[in-house]
Amino acid sequence: LIVQARLAETFQRSGSFAGVGKPGEGLAIDYQVIVEVRSFEVRVDGGEHAEVELFVRILNDRNGEVRASKSFNATAPVSGSGNQAYVDAL
Structure with a gap:
């Protein structure tokens, strides 16, 4: 849900779309953005x-019809220690 909310917010702020919503909001839509979270973790190796x-x-x-697809990857170092440092890195 966090990823979905952030993506919707980013699309809304871009101003490139007449309407942006999440499932269940009752919008008549032309396209869907389908996101598969393949990795969302802190690695220690x-x-x-x-x-x-x-x-x-x-x-x-x-x-x-699938109009386009792409994989996005990002990494960030963990600065500090403890849970808050892990959350900040993600």
Whole structure:
């Protein structure tokens, strides 16, 4: 839900779309953004670092055709110790 909320907020702020919503909000839509979270973790092997991988597809809602897809990866070092440092890195 956190990833979904952040993506919706980013699309809304871009101003590039007439309407942006999450499932259940009752919008008539042309496209869906389908996000698969493949990795969302803190790794401790080889130095502590956060790792996030998302696989994103743009789906035509009218005919089910996948218009585009891409994998996004990011890593960030953990600065400090404890849970708050892990959250900040993610």
